[in-house]
Amino acid sequence: MTGAITDLAETPPVVRRRWWGFLRWWPAAVVGLYVLVALVGPLLVDYDPVATGLTDRLLPPGATTHDGGVALLGTDPLGRDIFGQVVYGARTSVTIGALTVALSALVGVTVGVVAGYFGRAVDATLSRSVDILLAFPGIVLAIIVAGLFDRSITVVVIALALTGWIPFARMTRAMALTVRDREWVAAARVMGVPRRTIVTRHVLPFVLGPVVALAATDFGLVVLAEAGLSFLGIGLPPTSVSWGQTIATGKEYLSTAWWISAFPGLVLALLVVHVGLLGDQFNSYFHRTGRRGARSTSRRGSTGRGVEGSP
Amino acid sequence: MRAIPVARMTLALAVVAATAACSTTSGGDAAEGGKAGGTLTVASPYPTQSLDPHGAAGAATGTQIAGQAIFSRLVRAKPDGEMIGDFATKWDVDPQATTWTFTLRDGVTFSDGSAADSADVVASIKRVVDLKGPNAANFTGIDAKADGPGKVVLSTAKPDPALLGKLTLLFITPSDVTEQSFTKPVGSGPFRVDSFTPGQTLELLPNPDYYGGAPKLDKLVMRVIPEVSARMTALKTGEIQATWGIPDDQVAQLQGDDGLTVQSVPATSVYTMWFNSGVPALAKPEVRRALWQAVDFDTIVTSLYPQTGEVSKSVLAPAVLGYSALEPPKYDAAAAKAALQAAGFDFSTKLRLQFSGADYRQFIQAVVADLNKIGVKAEAAEKESAVFLEDLLAMRWDINFQSLSTPTFDAATNLGRLYTCAAKRNGYCNPQLDTVLNEAGSISDANKRKELYAQASQIIWSDAVGMYPMSLKIAYAWRSEVHGLEPNPSYLPDFSTVTLS
Numbered sequence: 001m002t003g004a005i006t007d008l009a010e011t012p013p014v015v016r017r018r019w020w021g022f023l024r025w026w027p028a029a030v031v032g033l034y035v036l037v038a039l040v041g042p043l044l045v046d047y048d049p050v051a052t053g054l055t056d057r058l059l060p061p062g063a064t065t066h067d068g069g070v071a072l073l074g075t076d077p078l079g080r081d082i083f084g085q086v087v088y089g090a091r092t093s094v095t096i097g098a099l100t101v102a103l104s105a106l107v108g109v110t111v112g113v114v115a116g117y118f119g120r121a122v123d124a125t126l127s128r129s130v131d132i133l134l135a136f137p138g139i140v141l142a143i144i145v146a147g148l149f150d151r152s153i154t155v156v157v158i159a160l161a162l163t164g165w166i167p168f169a170r171m172t173r174a175m176a177l178t179v180r181d182r183e184w185v186a187a188a189r190v191m192g193v194p195r196r197t198i199v200t201r202h203v204l205p206f207v208l209g210p211v212v213a214l215a216a217t218d219f220g221l222v223v224l225a226e227a228g229l230s231f232l233g234i235g236l237p238p239t240s241v242s243w244g245q246t247i248a249t250g251k252e253y254l255s256t257a258w259w260i261s262a263f264p265g266l267v268l269a270l271l272v273v274h275v276g277l278l279g280d281q282f283n284s285y286f287h288r289t290g291r292r293g294a295r296s297t298s299r300r301g302s303t304g305r306g307v308e309g310s311p
Numbered sequence: 312m313r314a315i316p317v318a319r320m321t322l323a324l325a326v327v328a329a330t331a332a333c334s335t336t337s338g339g340d341a342a343e344g345g346k347a348g349g350t351l352t353v354a355s356p357y358p359t360q361s362l363d364p365h366g367a368a369g370a371a372t373g374t375q376i377a378g379q380a381i382f383s384r385l386v387r388a389k390p391d392g393e394m395i396g397d398f399a400t401k402w403d404v405d406p407q408a409t410t411w412t413f414t415l416r417d418g419v420t421f422s423d424g425s426a427a428d429s430a431d432v433v434a435s436i437k438r439v440v441d442l443k444g445p446n447a448a449n450f451t452g453i454d455a456k457a458d459g460p461g462k463v464v465l466s467t468a469k470p471d472p473a474l475l476g477k478l479t480l481l482f483i484t485p486s487d488v489t490e491q492s493f494t495k496p497v498g499s500g501p502f503r504v505d506s507f508t509p510g511q512t513l514e515l516l517p518n519p520d521y522y523g524g525a526p527k528l529d530k531l532v533m534r535v536i537p538e539v540s541a542r543m544t545a546l547k548t549g550e551i552q553a554t555w556g557i558p559d560d561q562v563a564q565l566q567g568d569d570g571l572t573v574q575s576v577p578a579t580s581v582y583t584m585w586f587n588s589g590v591p592a593l594a595k596p597e598v599r600r601a602l603w604q605a606v607d608f609d610t611i612v613t614s615l616y617p618q619t620g621e622v623s624k625s626v627l628a629p630a631v632l633g634y635s636a637l638e639p640p641k642y643d644a645a646a647a648k649a650a651l652q653a654a655g656f657d658f659s660t661k662l663r664l665q666f667s668g669a670d671y672r673q674f675i676q677a678v679v680a681d682l683n684k685i686g687v688k689a690e691a692a693e694k695e696s697a698v699f700l701e702d703l704l705a706m707r708w709d710i711n712f713q714s715l716s717t718p719t720f721d722a723a724t725n726l727g728r729l730y731t732c733a734a735k736r737n738g739y740c741n742p743q744l745d746t747v748l749n750e751a752g753s754i755s756d757a758n759k760r761k762e763l764y765a766q767a768s769q770i771i772w773s774d775a776v777g778m779y780p781m782s783l784k785i786a787y788a789w790r791s792e793v794h795g796l797e798p799n800p801s802y803l804p805d806f807s808t809v810t811l812s
Binding site for chain 2: 050051052054055057058077078147233238239251252253254255256
């Protein structure tokens with residue numbers, strides 16, 4: 001024990017920094033792995049959510065199935081492979097996360113920039129609508145929308161993006177508000193540059209960095225929300241694979257077949273944590289570069305989000 | 312459980328999810344009771360939303376289980392289906408089965424001390440009909456008359472041999488009840504109400520004036536624990552002392568526990584998967600038979616329901632009057648596929664299999680998997696219970712799944728009601744079947760009726776109006792201190808004779 005502490009104390013600072021340097025890439029590597037699994041996993045692993053194999057039901061991890069295969073992470077009550085569900089679930093989660101965040105960001109940034117740059121009545125109208133929506137619990141709205149329609153990926157994406165765009169709008173607006181009074185924007189205006197060009201050339205670039213950071217943290221929350229909806233049985237149709245569904249299946253078997261809920265739960269938790277870490281890294285990165293470049297911009301940028309960048 | 316507002320059909324094992332909000336369990340006074348008469352705490356799989364047995368909730372199991380504890384009925388069914396007197400001590404029926412005379416028990420009083428007599432019976436029947444609840448159709452057209460305080464005469468325009476079964480769902484309330492009476496209703500059953508929180512708890516005290524003798528318990532608490540795993544844990548820890556309607560995978564787990572008794576009783580429910588014969592793709596009996604043959608129900612039932620299921624041999628459950636054993640189709644995927652091709656079945660047709668209730672999800676998915684194996688595009692469509700019911704009646708489905716129970720133990724309930732051309736419930740219409748069912752519904756000779764219902768079952772079975780894969784057993788589990796609990800085939804255990812040690 002004391003030896004270990006001494007060792008640590010004696011570790012040269014150079015090695016420490018290299019250690020940290022390695023850790024910096026850790027979240028990105030993990031998230032990258034998930035994306036990789038989502039992209040190529042289904043090509044390598046064969047899994048059909050509709051087919052069932054009742055003779056192989058509830059097998060523990062590592063057990064041999066009746067046709068000689070190995071159920072790496074066990075099977076569910078219908079004899080379907082949990083490993084397959086984890087891999088295919090990654091594709092579902094990443095797809096839904098990406099689509100929802102893209103949609104949210106698109107709507108949010110558009111509304112935010114328009115409100116922030118044009119100000120006055122436009123701003124007042126848009127901001128108040130945002131405030132009203134903000135008062136509504138996002139997940140409840142998502143449950144209502146997802147519950148009203150037939151289950152499908154489109155419905156889930158829309159249901160989650162319905163309130164997902166709000167943080168983007170708030171942040172973008174705050175930044176556009178400050179950027180539009182900067183000297184170069186004023187100069188462009190005086191020179192008669194069309195508004196659309198000012199917005200795209202002189203305002204948007206300052207917004208994009210923090211938007212990326214926000215998108216990353218949002219991604220994790222969306223993945224979690226989708227799993228939540230599927231857990232409640234109002235998310236994706238049973239023909240698609242979702243971690244949330246698998247976790248829900250396993251909840252009655254927690255004491256007898258823990259692996260059904262445990263593995264998808266674990267991969268879900270890991271993904272959300274690492275996406276969050278990645279988002280924080282983005283956040284602090286843009287924070288720093290922001291300070292170097294457009295100072296006020298970045299300060300507003302970081303206040304637009306509840307999740308602050310780690311130091 | 313959601314009630315189906317059509318006659319007495321109950322959808323056994325339906326979703327409990329609607330009351331998920333009250334899933335938190337409040338431990339508390341359950342454990343401290345145990346001595347003397349003691350407090351018995353049980354958890355029913357179905358929440359009691361209302362104590363009014365005549366109204367909209369009248370067909371819900373939750374209301375019926377409370378009803379049989381609080382109110383008395385003219386007759387009630389023993390777990391084996393035999394009818395015994397309750398408020399009535401004897402009854403006579405004329406040969407045409409149109410006039411029934413019930414002799415009432417003497418000296419029965421309600422728990423507020425007032426006397427119960429024939430006027431209350433007549434008023435209760437009138438109230439059921441007037442409220443137009445799901446049980447109203449059972450008693451519409453019945454002319455109920457009091458013949459002095461101790462006799463009731465029921466006469467029907469058409470013969471109604473199944474009337475006794477229907478009367479097991481008629482709970483007798485005082486004649487002057489209003490809707491407000493049912494927050495703390497007065498009845499002449501074995502228990503009286505102490506407190507009631509809809510959808511959560513019902514606390515009952517023994518009724519000292521009950522003519523069958525007051526129950527030995529000090530108190531009976533019926534709770535709702537919607538989450539199955541939480542309910543099992545509560546049973547193991549002693550927070551509740553009995554529960555029933557236990558899913559099969561949990562049964563094995565409970566059987567390993569020494570302090571628990573687990574028993575299954577054959578229910579009156581049969582898993583019923585109608586084909587919508589009105590859909591062109593499913594109009595031919597050859598197609599329907601082939602689809603039935605394409606599903607390996609033997610394997611599905613024995614793997615998913617080793618304890619609580621049995622491959623069904625009839626449209627009806629064995630305990631029901633009119634049951635006769637038939638031969639289930641042999642699973643043969645290749646033959647089924649060939650038969651479908653021969654019948655000109657279009658394999659690109661999407662078949663939507665609608666159902667409601669998470670309990671059935673695995674079963675449905677297994678059926679869908681087997682159909683997909685031979686190239687039939689079947690698709691599970693899980694619906695919220697209200698939507699399910701609406702779509703069921705509007706025929707917006709290709710295959711419909713229900714666990715159909717026969718609480719009256721009479722084939723008239725389901726066969727006579729659901730399979731006629733006029734019923735329009737599954738798109739199937741066969742004049743020959745209509746003739747048989749009409750005759751069976753209009754005579755009182757039990758043996759002749761059995762014969763006719765056997766004929767009807769045979770027609771339904773061989774024309775594959777639906778698939779009838781499984782008859783259900785209900786698993787009951789109780790702790791060793793509970794004595795005298797008799798598993799009931801309709802999810803309606805009677806607690807009036809239960810004692811605690």
